[in-house]
Amino acid sequence: MGKKISKSTEDYLEAILMIRQKTGQCRSIDVAYHLNVSKPSVSVAMANLEKAGFITREQNHDLKLTRAGLWRARRVLERHHFLTELLVHLGVPRDKAEEDACVMEHDVSQSTYDHMRAWYDERMAQNPRSEA
Numbered sequence: 001m002g003k004k005i006s007k008s009t010e011d012y013l014e015a016i017l018m019i020r021q022k023t024g025q026c027r028s029i030d031v032a033y034h035l036n037v038s039k040p041s042v043s044v045a046m047a048n049l050e051k052a053g054f055i056t057r058e059q060n061h062d063l064k065l066t067r068a069g070l071w072r073a074r075r076v077l078e079r080h081h082f083l084t085e086l087l088v089h090l091g092v093p094r095d096k097a098e099e100d101a102c103v104m105e106h107d108v109s110q111s112t113y114d115h116m117r118a119w120y121d122e123r124m125a126q127n128p129r130s131e132a
Contacts, residue, residue, distance in 0.1 A: 005052075007106040010076045011035060012045050013054060016063050017073035026063045079105040079113060086120055 015034045019026040032042045046063065049055045054069030065073055083104050087097035108116070 005072065008045070009049065009052075009054070010072065010106055012042075012049060013065065013069055013073035014076045014080065016055065016065055017070070017077055020063075020065070027061045028063065031063070076105055079108075082117060082120075083108075086116065089120075 012031065012035070015031050016026050019030045019034055023030070028042045028046055029039060031037075031046075032039045035042075046055065046057065049069065050057060053066055054072065056064050056066060058064060080101050083101035084094070084097045087100055088094055092100065
């Protein structure tokens, strides 16, 4: 499950998870709106995600994450949330923190991420009301 996949693939998986969490279902058009990309681009991406075993497409056009797709989507979304909060704690305005976290979530190595997470968790355990 740990094989490196493209930023675009991670973005699509994360979008599907976020949309499903919000509405309970997800269609290609929802992904296109969420990511501000064309419907044809989403169609190609969904075919690739299905071929890679990350999603299934139901007859009602509902996109569902497979076990592997859900694992990857959760990983990216968790990184996104954590990195956003870390940046906000460092004083970065939330909108910029969200934007930067979206870039960072794909490029930071697992080892570096684990160290950042451990440092942050340790600081918050020592002083939960601090700004880290």
